[in-house]
Amino acid sequence: MYATTTNAGYYVYHGLTITAGPIWVNQDVYCDAWVSLGTYPCYADGLDFVAMGDGTLETAGTTNIGFDAIAWVK
Numbered sequence: 001m002y003a004t005t006t007n008a009g010y011y012v013y014h015g016l017t018i019t020a021g022p023i024w025v026n027q028d029v030y031c032d033a034w035v036s037l038g039t040y041p042c043y044a045d046g047l048d049f050v051a052m053g054d055g056t057l058e059t060a061g062t063t064n065i066g067f068d069a070i071a072w073v074k
Contacts, residue, residue, distance in 0.1 A: 003027035003066030007056040012040050015047040022053075027066055034071065042072050 011021030042048045050070045
């Protein structure tokens, strides 16, 4: 499915603490592309993760939102 939302909100967590976010991404301009959410410390202890909500601030049912892979770069 092609994502068409202009307001995908991502959150970066370490444990139960939000490290950053929301980081708004216009998914309508990206297709099959990596998008940087920034640079953050990663402790590799299983407590680091990225989450995305479905709240795009757009009218319900008018856009598609997509979420796929996350790359942690060493």
